[in-house]
Amino acid sequence: MACLLAGLCLLFQPFRLALAAEAGERAAGEGRGGDRREGESQRGWELLLTRAYLPADFDQEVFDALWTTWEEPLRSRAEGAPVEERRRMAMERYGLSPHPDDPSRSLQYAVGEDGRWTMSCLACHQGQVEGRTIPGLPNSNYALETLTEEVRSVKVRLRKPFGHMDMGSLLLPLGTTDGTTNAVMFGVALMRHRDKELNVVSRPPRFDLAHHDMDAPAWWHYSKRRFLYADAFAPTGHRMLMQFLLVKENGPERFAEWEEDFVAIETWLKQLQPPKFPGAIDAALAARGRPLFLSHCATCHGTYGSEPGEPADYPERIVAIDEIGTDRARFDSLAAQERLDLNDSWFAGDATARAAADLAGRETPVGYVAPPLDGIWASAPYLHNGSVPTLWHLLHPAARPVVWKRSPTGYDRVKMGLEVEEMPAMPAGKLLPSQRRRHFDTRRPGKSAAGHDFPDALTEDEKTAVLEYLKTL
Ligand code: HEC
Ligand code: HEC
Numbered sequence: 001m002a003c004l005l006a007g008l009c010l011l012f013q014p015f016r017l018a019l020a021a022e023a024g025e026r027a028a029g030e031g032r033g034g035d036r037r038e039g040e041s042q043r044g045w046e047l048l049l050t051r052a053y054l055p056a057d058f059d060q061e062v063f064d065a066l067w068t069t070w071e072e073p074l075r076s077r078a079e080g081a082p083v084e085e086r087r088r089m090a091m092e093r094y095g096l097s098p099h100p101d102d103p104s105r106s107l108q109y110a111v112g113e114d115g116r117w118t119m120s121c122l123a124c125h126q127g128q129v130e131g132r133t134i135p136g137l138p139n140s141n142y143a144l145e146t147l148t149e150e151v152r153s154v155k156v157r158l159r160k161p162f163g164h165m166d167m168g169s170l171l172l173p174l175g176t177t178d179g180t181t182n183a184v185m186f187g188v189a190l191m192r193h194r195d196k197e198l199n200v201v202s203r204p205p206r207f208d209l210a211h212h213d214m215d216a217p218a219w220w221h222y223s224k225r226r227f228l229y230a231d232a233f234a235p236t237g238h239r240m241l242m243q244f245l246l247v248k249e250n251g252p253e254r255f256a257e258w259e260e261d262f263v264a265i266e267t268w269l270k271q272l273q274p275p276k277f278p279g280a281i282d283a284a285l286a287a288r289g290r291p292l293f294l295s296h297c298a299t300c301h302g303t304y305g306s307e308p309g310e311p312a313d314y315p316e317r318i319v320a321i322d323e324i325g326t327d328r329a330r331f332d333s334l335a336a337q338e339r340l341d342l343n344d345s346w347f348a349g350d351a352t353a354r355a356a357a358d359l360a361g362r363e364t365p366v367g368y369v370a371p372p373l374d375g376i377w378a379s380a381p382y383l384h385n386g387s388v389p390t391l392w393h394l395l396h397p398a399a400r401p402v403v404w405k406r407s408p409t410g411y412d413r414v415k416m417g418l419e420v421e422e423m424p425a426m427p428a429g430k431l432l433p434s435q436r437r438r439h440f441d442t443r444r445p446g447k448s449a450a451g452h453d454f455p456d457a458l459t460e461d462e463k464t465a466v467l468e469y470l471k472t473l
Contacts, residue, residue, distance in 0.1 A: 037267060044268030045135075047261050052110045052118035053245045057163050058151050060115035065158065066090050069150040071432055092408060093434075095141025095178060097128050108139065119165070121244060121265075124181055124216040129378045130411045136219030136272040137378055140179040140386070140418070141408070146434040148174055164247055173211050176444070178437050179406075180213035180386045183244075184229075184330065188338055190246035196345045198252040212329035212446030215386025218379040220272040221372045224314045227362065230330050230384040232318055232369035233339045235357035238266040239347045255346065274375025277471045279413050289469025292462050296454060300370035304473050314372050321367040325451030327385050331367065339363040374473050380417030387442050387449035390417025391470055395455040395463045405439045416467060 067078035067086050070093070078086045087104055091097065096106035107126055109117040127139035152166045165174075172189060175181040188209060195201050214230070228234045241262050242255060290306060300319060305312035321331050340363040348354050368384060382388040392415035393400045401422035410419030426441055442449040455463060 037271070040264050041268040041271050044261075044264035044266070047265055048120060048122055048268070049107070050110050051120075051261065052112060052116075053120075053250070053258065054118055054247055055164055055249055056112070056116035056118045057109070057165050058117055058155070059160075060111075060117070062151055062154050062158065062160065063087075063090065063117060065154045066093075066147075066150050068157075069153050071434070094143045094147040095127075095139060097126070097133060100133070107133065108142070121241075124183060125219055128409070129380075130278075131409060134275045134378055136222075136269070137275070138216040138218060140215070140381060140406075142175075142181065143178040143434070143437060144181055145169065145174040145176065146178070146437060149433070164249075171205070172209065175213050176437060177213055177386075177440050177447070179381070180215050182211050182213055183216070184214055184333065185209050185211050187243050187246070188334065191243070191338070191342060191345075193248070194246065194345070196341075198246075198255055198346050200248060200251060210329060210333040212327075212333055212385070214330060214384060215381060217371065217384075218274070218375060219269050220274045220375055222266075222269040222272065224316075224372050226316060226357075227369070230368050231334075231365040232316065233334075233362040233365050234342055235348055235353070235359060237349050237353060237357075238262040239349055241266060241269075243342075243347060252346070274473070275378050276375075277377045279471070281471045282468055285465050285468040286472050287469075289462075289465035289467070292458060292466050293469050296457055297373075297466070301373050302370075304374060306469075306472055316369060318365060318369050319367045324368050325453060326368065326383050327387065327446060327448040327450070329446035330384055331365070336363040339365075373470065376473055377416055377471055380411075381440075382417070383449070383452065385447060387440065387447055388417075389420045389440075390415035391467055392416060393449075394452065395458070395467060397450070397453050397456060400442070400449040402443065403439055403441050416471070 064083065064087070067075060067090060070078060074089070074093075078089055081089065084104065088098065091106055096108050099105040099107050105111045106117075108120060108123040110120050111117050122139075123144070124139055124142055125136070126133065127137045127141060128134070129137060148165050148169045152162065152169075154160075155162060155166065168174075168186070172185060173182050189206070192203055192206060193200055217230075222236065225232075225236055228236055228240060234240055239255075239259065239262065242258065245255065245258070294303065300315070300317045302314040303310055303312060321328055342348065343354070343359045343362060348357065348359070376391065380390060382391065382394045388394050388400055389404050389406065390412055401420065403423040403426055404418075404420040405423070406418040406420050411417070412419040423439075426436075426439060431439075441447060455466070458466060
């Protein structure tokens with residue numbers, strides 16, 4: 001048992017059990033090795049929930065005053081509401097989920113005994129679907145830029161010092177659409193100031209970075225991947241998971257000190273299971289979809305053992321950028337040298353691990369990797385930039401909306417994905433930045449919903465059958 005603080009152990013006990021049940025049966029019959037892995041994995045989850053690896057972003061007083069920056073009529077509603085209700089409203093606005101054991105805290109931030117909130121991996125990597133928290137589900141509601149702007153304006157008023165996010169966001173955009181972030185370019189900007197061993201080196205900042213927003217991938221695929229990210233260039237491994245900690249406050253010694261934590265966090269990631277679709281499935285229709293999937297999709301996306309005798313096989317296939325035809329901002333944003341620097345650094349493991357990982361040539365990827373599709377019903381929106389709101393739209397390239405706006409938490413069980421309002425263009429008239437970010441405008445750079453036209457080889461009936469089959473994965 002490895003709780004950092006005895007009190008937190010108790011606090012997280014019921015929630016841990018609930019999530020363990022969600023993640024399904026595992027480690028059963030594995031004996032002692034299984035028990036040890038189970039313990040390590042629980043420790044990983046507790047670390048994600050409780051440990052602050054970065055300087056704090058804001059304190060409780062700032063969080064509780066955020067409503068004062070809101071537009072009307074929301075502001076007046078918050079003003080008249082009890083503090084618990086105001087906190088709930090704040091979480092909804094910024095795409096945070098209340099902690100099941102203490103709804104005044106959010107799952108996505110580690111909150112210390114001193115009431116200070118620190119962004120964790122879960123900010124982008126733990127979301128909800130239909131109000132359910134599924135372990136490893138990306139957070140498709142996270143409004144990082146809006147939260148940071150409003151935190152900054154409260155801090156100015158309360159005369160509190162700025163933190164690293166408040167400053168960083170003045171230099172680079174955090175995310176221009178809610179639910180997606182410029183996380184890849186944060187990494188590039190931070191890695192520029194490190195050598196191979198992660199010593200801080202002083203270099204002038206770059207102003208030519210190709211900022212673009214990405215949809216975080218589902219973590220339950222981690223165990224199937226040998227290489228990470230949309231262009232599959234970086235080897236998996238616990239050190240690679242630590243890039244997000246590259247703020248200047250964390251020198252090489254902190255990375256060495258925290259390495260063991262990330263062994264546990266990686267153990268937790270590896271045991272995650274894709275969630276089963278909770279709705280009804282038309283078995284006969286899905287059975288008609290299966291051979292179509294095998295003939296039209298499986299060469300890239302693999303097979304899922306959905307019938308006795310069918311293997312579960314994931315080819316991790318990379319498709320050339322011109323063939324896939326999806327938005328190329330992510331592909332173009334990293335120079336070969338930047339990929340090489342990462343794969344040559346401490347993050348890619350020691351020399352033996354790097355040699356074993358077969359990294360030669362990975363610095364010049366040809367396109368995007370076809371992700372595994374298990375649990376795909378849950379991880380809307382789709383494509384690496386999150387530009388396609390539902391599986392139905394993914395299967396109907398010509399019908400994808402130009403602009404879409406999701407309902408706060410609605411799930412569309414017919415089209416399978418986010419419940420959205422579709423628009424031919426951005427609404428006329430001036431929108432506040434927080435309102436603009438609730439719209440996904442596919443005409444903006446890095447946000448195209450084009451490409452992946454493979455489903456067009458299917459008839460309408462066949463698409464309906466494949467959609468049904470996708471529910472079974
Ligand atoms: C600000 C949002 C954000 C935070 C915080 C964040 N990530 Fe991510 N993460 C992303 C995005 C976006 C991607 C996709 C990057 C890509 O494919 O190029 C990603 C990709 C990943 C992947 C690769 C998954 C795959 O299948 O390719 C892993 C693993 C991962 N993150 C782990 C972590 C861990 C561990 C932390 C905390 C130490 C963390 N992330 C913090 C946004 C975030
Ligand atoms: C030639 C290879 C190839 C074929 C064939 C193919 N796909 Fe894909 N698929 C990809 C790639 C590559 C991506 C990632 C593209 C991106 O994110 O820009 C992808 C993405 C997807 C996604 C979104 C995944 C996510 O997590 O966002 C879904 C769903 C999907 N494909 C379903 C299908 C279905 C269904 C078929 C068959 C009708 C199919 N694909 C055929 C290569 C392929």
